[in-house]
Amino acid sequence: MFLEVKGLTKSFDGTQVLKGIDFTLEKGQVLSVIGSSGSGKTTLLRCINSLETADAGEILVGGNKIFDAQDAGAGRGIPREARLSFGLVFQSFHLFPQYTALENITLAPTLRIRTLCRKRRLSRAARDELLQKATEKALELLSKVGLSDKRDFYPCQLSGGQQQRVSIARALALNPDVLCFDEPTSALDPEITGEVLKIIKELAAEDMTMIIVTHEMTFARDVSDKILFMDGGVIAAQGSPEEIFGSHENTRLQTFLTSFYSNQAGAEPV
Amino acid sequence: MTFWQITLELLHGFGLTCLLFVLTLLLALPLGLGLSFCTMSRWKPLRAVSRVFVWIIRGIPLMLFICMIYYLPGLLGNGSGNLFDSLDRYFTQLMGSGHLLYYGSFLAVLIAFVINYACYFSEIFRGGVESISHGQYEAGQVLGMTKGQIFRKVILKQVIKRILPPMSNEVITLVKDTALANVIAIPEIIKRAKDMAATQALVWPLFYTAVFYLIFVGVLTLLFGYAEKRLSYFKA
Ligand SMILES: Nc1ncnc2c1ncn2[C@@H]1O[C@H](COP(=O)(O)OP(=O)(O)O)[C@@H](O)[C@H]1O
Numbered sequence: 001m002f003l004e005v006k007g008l009t010k011s012f013d014g015t016q017v018l019k020g021i022d023f024t025l026e027k028g029q030v031l032s033v034i035g036s037s038g039s040g041k042t043t044l045l046r047c048i049n050s051l052e053t054a055d056a057g058e059i060l061v062g063g064n065k066i067f068d069a070q071d072a073g074a075g076r077g078i079p080r081e082a083r084l085s086f087g088l089v090f091q092s093f094h095l096f097p098q099y100t101a102l103e104n105i106t107l108a109p110t111l112r113i114r115t116l117c118r119k120r121r122l123s124r125a126a127r128d129e130l131l132q133k134a135t136e137k138a139l140e141l142l143s144k145v146g147l148s149d150k151r152d153f154y155p156c157q158l159s160g161g162q163q164q165r166v167s168i169a170r171a172l173a174l175n176p177d178v179l180c181f182d183e184p185t186s187a188l189d190p191e192i193t194g195e196v197l198k199i200i201k202e203l204a205a206e207d208m209t210m211i212i213v214t215h216e217m218t219f220a221r222d223v224s225d226k227i228l229f230m231d232g233g234v235i236a237a238q239g240s241p242e243e244i245f246g247s248h249e250n251t252r253l254q255t256f257l258t259s260f261y262s263n264q265a266g267a268e269p270v
Numbered sequence: 271m272t273f274w275q276i277t278l279e280l281l282h283g284f285g286l287t288c289l290l291f292v293l294t295l296l297l298a299l300p301l302g303l304g305l306s307f308c309t310m311s312r313w314k315p316l317r318a319v320s321r322v323f324v325w326i327i328r329g330i331p332l333m334l335f336i337c338m339i340y341y342l343p344g345l346l347g348n349g350s351g352n353l354f355d356s357l358d359r360y361f362t363q364l365m366g367s368g369h370l371l372y373y374g375s376f377l378a379v380l381i382a383f384v385i386n387y388a389c390y391f392s393e394i395f396r397g398g399v400e401s402i403s404h405g406q407y408e409a410g411q412v413l414g415m416t417k418g419q420i421f422r423k424v425i426l427k428q429v430i431k432r433i434l435p436p437m438s439n440e441v442i443t444l445v446k447d448t449a450l451a452n453v454i455a456i457p458e459i460i461k462r463a464k465d466m467a468a469t470q471a472l473v474w475p476l477f478y479t480a481v482f483y484l485i486f487v488g489v490l491t492l493l494f495g496y497a498e499k500r501l502s503y504f505k506a
Pocket residue numbers: 012013017035036037038039040041042043044
């Protein structure tokens with residue numbers, strides 16, 4: 001198993017939000033997480049990306065322990081290299097407003113390269129070559145998300161869909177083993193969700209390992225190898241898209257899907 | 271006295287005004303930044319103490335605070351007279367010239383101004399830092415940036431952009447507050463104009479001083495306008 005999440009729990013002020021989450025994922029697979037609002041999906045992604053420290057549980061990537069709540073140091077700053085096993089794309093992008101699309105992508109890699117070169121006392125020429133490579137990679141990523149012509153645009157000059165595509169490129173620039181998305185299209189107008197979903201589909205076709213929290217059921221069914229249904233902080237059901245979207249015996253899942261589809265069938269969402 | 275003699279005399283005072291302004295800015299800005307970190311500290315005692323400090327200083331009229339700094343050390347000390355006055359005398363002896371008579375008093379005023387303005391600046395900095403969305407920090411974190419890198423490379427410029435308008439307000443207020451230095455007889459521009467009114471029955475130089483302030487504030491307004499324009503390329 002490439003990614004293993006074992007017994008993850010998390011409480012906020014005495015309320016348990018994650019009540020023991022276990023799942024695994026093969027390399028190159030796509031996992032979608034569905035469930036109603038407040039079921040703990042975001043908290044799960046935040047724990048995986050060390051934005052929150054889980055109270056208990058372990059996370060392993062490729063056999064390496066990335067996180068263990070038992071460790072003395074857990075919670076006190078996760079080692080940077082370990083956290084870079086994961087990337088996270090936020091619902092509301094969080095691009096850096098004072099940097100251009102290209103600079104948003106190169107900022108973190110550039111800072112890493114500079115720190116690395118200082119530590120290893122590499123020559124200026126070696127450093128410049130690494131920086132040059134980082135820029136080339138960023139340009140490649142921009143063209144991959146279809147925004148080569150927007151490289152010098154600032155976030156405020158880009159549409160929501162374009163901003164989200166830049167933020168995907170920004171996350172990819174650090175070569176994460178697993179890329180996570182938290183409702184990547186929820187902040188977008190319905191007519192432009194497609195351009196972001198298309199990029200994610202292309203990544204799936206390139207065997208990028210991904211965890212996607214989403215309310216786009218059709219998309220989840222098409223792109224996923226595996227689906228988790230979360231309910232009240234537990235995984236209430238998991239399985240292949242066929243199993244989950246077929247007639248699954250879990251009644252909570254059936255209720256969720258039924259209300260979901262009836263909402264969609266109804267006129268304008270309110 | 272001719273118009274030019276009076277202008278020259280006032281310019282002399284205005285030099286002192288500018289010196290107080292520049293030194294206060296240079297010292298209060300970094301001190302205010304440090305103080306703002308204290309008021310935002312996660313360590314509660316430090317946060318509490320620094321916030322109470324800011325409350326007290328901002329609650330005391332600056333004119334009164336200048337008097338406190340000037341007179342209190344003498345009153346609390348061993349009765350050897352005013353500390354800053356002694357400094358005055360000491361420097362007068364040292365330099366052997368009369369025009370440095372206000373050296374000690376100037377120091378007292380400067381201390382009062384720096385403490386007072388550091389508190390106002392710290393509140394502006396705090397407001398700026400706290401107004402930045404948490405998502406900016408988190409985006410930096412998941413990209414593996416260190417806390418220092420996130421602050422310097424992501425947060426700082428957004429904070430500067432946001433605090434420019436309140437900063438320009440406060441800095442313009444500082445220009446005019448320098449006039450308060452005349453309560454302990456610092457010969458800044460207003461003091462000199464008032465002296466002319468008293469000794470030579472010339473009242474118009476007092477109103478003429480407004481021209482100096484207006485020009486100075488005008489220049490500052492242009493500078494802040496320029497800075498805001500320089501940072502208008504992004505929205506934060
Ligand atoms: N930082 C926090 N402090 C307190 N409660 C939180 C915090 N983050 C999330 N929660 C609570 O945890 C529950 C799950 O939230 P979340 O993970 O955001 O759910 P979802 O993403 O599935 O909508 C909610 O009830 C939410 O109020």
